[in-house]
Amino acid sequence: MSEWVYEIVRQGGYLGIMFLMALENIIPPVPSELIMGLGGIAVARGDMEFWPLLLCGTIGAALGNYVLFVVADRLGYERLRPFIERWGRWLTLEWRDVEIAGSFLRRHGHWVVFILRFMPMFRTVISIPAGLAHMGHVRFLLFTAAGAAIWNVVLILGGRWLGQTLAEAEQWLGWATLVVAVITIVFYVWRIVTWKPREE
Structure with missing residues (x-):
């Protein structure tokens, strides 16, 4: 996996x-940990600079999240509910989950968007409740970008450390990402097989 991503990066x-980074937040084909980690390796090798890499990675993450935010904002609860009720098993999501997330977001405000940027399972999903709650667009982008920037700094520095420490750093990063991807897929399949809405 790391080879073709590194080729795109190069x-x-x-x-x-x-x-x-934008694509990862819309249709996650490859995790941001690998993208920005390889970017950090490129920084260690002198192929990229830290600040432009951080800026572009953060802009990409914010734009990808913004797409989901706008879709949810435009559709609203009434038009999104039939979709979730029909495809809930495959999304492993119930309408009640959306309502709970939206209520939580309204109570705690924009800080939820910021904090969840550091949680791999939730950093993209939070865009949907934020859009449904009609959070201010500028506020959403600012707090998404702020959280993404901090997370990207950690990933870049980690990748740079790997690049300076290990001669074959991208292979190590690729294997680690593959393990995470397999675990994620197994968990997703298990969720589908054992899916049972709470209403039942």
């Missing part, structure tokens, strides 16, 4: 990073 440069 050939696409900062714009490639921005594209992958």
Whole structure:
């Protein structure tokens, strides 16, 4: 997995990073940990600079989250509910979950968007309740970008450390990402097989 991502990073440069980070937040084909980690390795090798990498990765993450936010904001609760009720098993999501998340967001405000940026399972999903709650667009983008920037700094520094410490750092990072991906897929399949809405 790491080879083709690294090729996009190498050939696409900062714009490639921005594209992958945006795509990862809309349709997660590859985790941001690998994207920004490889970017950090590129920084260690002198192929990229820290600040432009951080800026492009953060912009990409914010834009990807903003797409989901706008979709939820435009659809609203009434039009989104039939979709979730029909495809809930495959989304492993119930309408009640959306209502709970929206209520939690309204009670605790924009800080939820900021804090959940550090949690791999929730940093993308929170965009949907935020859109349904009609959170201010500028506020959403600011707190999403702030949380993404801090997370990206950690990933870049980690990748840079790997690049300076291990000669074959991208292979190690690729294997680690593969293990995480397999665990995620197994967990998802288990959720589908054992899915039973609370209403039942």
